[in-house]
Amino acid sequence: MTDSIIPNMKRFPETLVAFLLALLACLHAETVTPKAGKLESENIIAVYGDASIAPTPPPGWSFHWNARGNLGDSAGYAPLSYDEKARAYGVRDASGALRTDAPGHTISRGIGYLDVSAMRDKDGVARCYVASYKLSADSVGEVWINHGNLRTPLSYGTDLRVYVNDQLKAQSLIKRDRFAQVFQFYLGRLKKEDVIHVAVGPSENSPKAAGRLFYIIEDCQAGQKPAKPVNIISPALHASAPQFGADGKIGTAYADKHKAQCAAVVATRPDLVFIGDSITARWPQEVLEARFGKHRPINLGIGGDWIQNVLWRVQNGTLDKAAPKVVVLLIGTNNLTGKFTPDELTADLGALLKAIQSKTPRSKILLLGILPRGASIKDEINESIRQTNAKLATLANNEQVFYLDIGDKLVEPDGTISPAVMPDKLHVAGPGYTRWMEAMGPTLDKLLNERP
Incomplete structure (x- = not known):
């Protein structure tokens, strides 16, 4: 026993030194390497998504193109x-109109809309869109680009570069995908009047660039490292997420x-709930009250909701x-715009149905076809x-979940969809809701009056 202890005692100083050196190395690594985790505090300096929709750039912001030189100059x-007429930033031609062969961005947040564009000129020079922000004060800590989203429809992708003053800090090729690619870049400690340039341009040998x-x-x-970037443009497949604002926080x-809505459910104690996106949100309340008033419809x-957004709402109090x-559920058309496949959409709707059942297990759910x-x-x-x-219909078990497709009632005999029914070819108007109610009413009457 003594013989085994003495050799270890002899090595103790050497072991202690090694331990202290390792500890110092770890402490040094902590000071130079950003670590992940939620920040105790945060300071958003500027939000591009808000600045880009202003007719006059907010303080610190300006929008450019590399008209007379390369990026980084x-x-x-x-x-x-x-x-103002085009609701866009761009380069004017001799007549004062915006040129179609020069970079710019359009003020819009519609699903899938291309609000940033750039291209190569006739000589093959990449003319890029550049959003610039000049700091009004020294940074307190270290500056990051966060909650970056870029979605491009171009098969050859779009080039993204970030400069501080004229020094390249980050570069990424954003490839075409159904969902926006998210990014986060470390810029370091910056000083007052440093300028951050975020440039979007054509990838190598490609003729143009475009994206959101x-x-x-x-x-x-x-x-410290900022929070993980979120997908502002479109929720990820199988996610549970709210709609995010341009700052990466819940809108x-x-x-x-x-x-x-959560408070209204508690106050109303409805027998009948309609849940979905804008098509549901636009239901004339007087139509619902006239037919189902005694059931306190809400x-x-x-x-703008996708299936993933409704899932988040259900999981975060909507039906608590x-x-x-009866719960009437219509959701999914925005997922189709976002290029979800029928199988993906059906899988996500199946998860949503289970979430609704877990919150209100005795309710019947009327799932409507898109x-x-x-x-x-x-x-x-x-x-x-x-x-x-056709796939959504298989989610019904005719015990708790029922399926109804009333789409044919919104279509004219010749196959057209009347502007009186859908003025913008997506949202239902008054005559459409009347037809919808006539088609859905008998099924709802039956489900509401059946005993549990």
Whole structure:
């Protein structure tokens, strides 16, 4: 026993030194390597998504293109001008109109809309779109680009570069995907009047660049990494997520709407709940009251929702303390716009149905088929809708979950969809809701009046 202890005692000083050296190395690594985790505090310096939709750039912001030089030479950048009629920033031609052969961005947040564009000129020079932000003060900690989103439809991708002043800090080829690619870049400690340039341009040998762009500039505590970037443009497959604002946080209006709906459910104690996206949200309340007033119908539609957004709402209080007799669910058309396949959409809707059942297990769910869209039933999107609805029908067990497709009632005998029924080829108008109610009413009457 003594013999075994003495050799270890002799090695103790050597072991202690090794331990202390290792500890110092770890401490040094902590100071120079950003570590993951939620920040105790955060300081958003600027939000591109908010700045880009302003007719006059907010303080610190400016929009350019590399008119007289290469990227990384800001002396050769020229400002973009805003055209009120086009609701876009761009380069004006001799007549004052915006050129179609020069970079710019359009003010829009529609699903899939291309709000940033750039291209190669006739000499093959890449003319890039550049969003610039000048710091008004020294950073307190270290600066990051966070909650970056870029979705491009181009098969050859789109080039993304970030400069501080004229020094390249990050570069990434954003490839075409159904979902936005998210990014996060470390820029380090910056000083007052440093300029951050985010440039979008053609990838190597490609003729143009295009996409949807979001990002924030964030000041983080030294040695800390900001929160994981979120997909602002489109929720990921099988995700549970709210609608995010341009700053990467839950949208303020969305959060307020969700909170108000949760409170309304508690106050109303409805027997009948409608939940979905803007098509549901636009139901005329007087139509619902006229037919189902005694069942205290409540509308839980929110415009822009995907299946993943409704799943988040259900998991975060929408149906808490509710025990409706029937939940009418219509959701999924935005997922189809986002290029979900019928199988993916059906799988996500199946998960949503289970979430609803877990919150209100005694309720019956009337799952509606996705409504037709466009000018005619022959429009390409309607083939995807037909394929999807055939799969959605299999989710019904006719005990707790029931399926009903009323889409044919919104279509004219010749296969067209009347502007009186769908003025914008997507959202239902008054006459359409009347037809919808006539088609759905008998099924709802039966489900509401059946004993549990």
